[in-house]
Amino acid sequence: MKDQTELLFLDPHNPCEMRNLEKIKSDPQITIVDQIQSQVAELIKLQNPSLKFSPQKLNTEVERFFKKTEAETYGVWVYYPWRKALVHLLQEKDFIAVRTVRNKYKITQEEQDLLATKKIGIIGLSVGQSVAISLAMERSFGELRIADFDTLELGNMNRLRNSVTNLGVPKTTLVKREIAEIDPFLKVTVFEEGITDQNLDKFFTKGGNLDLLIEECDSIEVKLKARIKAKELRIPVMMDTSDRGMMDIERFDLEENRPIFHGFLKEFGNEIEILKNLGELTPSLIMAILDYKNISDRGKYSLSELGKTITNWPQLGTSVIMGGAMCAHFARNILCGYNIKSGREYVDLDKFFRKADES
DSSP, rough: OOOSSSSSSETSSHHHHHHHHHHHHHOOOOOEOOHHHHHHHHHHHHHHHHHOOHHHHHHHHHHHHHHHHHHHSSEEEEEEETEEEEEEEEOOHHHHHHGGGGGGTTOOHHHHHHTTTOOEEOOSHHHHHHHHHHHHHHTTTEEEEOOOOOOOOGGTTTTSSGGGGGTTSSSSHHHHHHHHHTTTTEEEEETOOOOOOHHHHHHHHSSSOOOOEEOOSSSSHHHHHHHHHHHTTTTOOEEOOSSSTTTEEEEEETTOOGGGGGGGTTGGHHHHHHHHHHHHHHHHHHHHHHHHGGGGGHHHHHHBTTTTSSOOOOOOOHEEEEEEHHHHHHHHHHHTTOOOOOOEEEEEGGGSSOGGGGO
């Protein structure tokens, strides 16, 4: 119980774990959340979709269920050390069935089962946090690998949903915890040092190759090296820039000779030459990657103020949340085998509901 980042699963049928469970319960500082009856009620409704249960009838069915099964030892208990909370949940299979029941038939059972086998990597956890949480809510992966070296700062909190009580905590820790509180059975692998030359291969391949990379980091070097690696391994890459609703998709899995960033960098030479001259090329590379002519007017003005009145590319919470949802949507479609092409599309909300003289 000393580790403040890892969940503790406790099976009440295991004598050793049962003793640990009782020890945790005896701590007066522990919050115990035991809503197993309501979860069983949801399970009963799920298993009998054609029946209409009145509240009284459903309560009767739950009581009948627990006459055959002892409530205390049913399911699994999960201890969240960072919250000092002990939660009583359904066993994994039933938990997943109940938690995803409202996905049907927007996501078919076959698709849900397929997604549970997929490995997704996310680099950068500002926009990436919204992507990760959206993917977790829909249960669109079997393993999520997240990489970011940074900690939560106050300036992140215009777009990264969190609490000031977590200032200074690694972003990877915050995302892993939030996903665990949504679904403790999801696998999240953390690279809290971010992506480096030393761990790049591990991020992409350890435990099996990634099926999809979602790149949302600020480093031009990492953006380039991640795409070079993804292209080598034929892994598709997605990116959202939080400006004009731009979604960028590179299907290296389908097009092995596709140039990175859609060929926007060809004027700077090949990949090796670009990396060699990265220092002097970085400002021009940023303009090319963002496709300057298609940036919003306020985005262009913001770029002109970098190093003068602002220090970073601005991002709004509304844009980041929308980008997270779009990434999760297209990730699901790519992983389920739908015909999602390479390219860039814009879902520019400023183009909608405008009067003619304002467009």
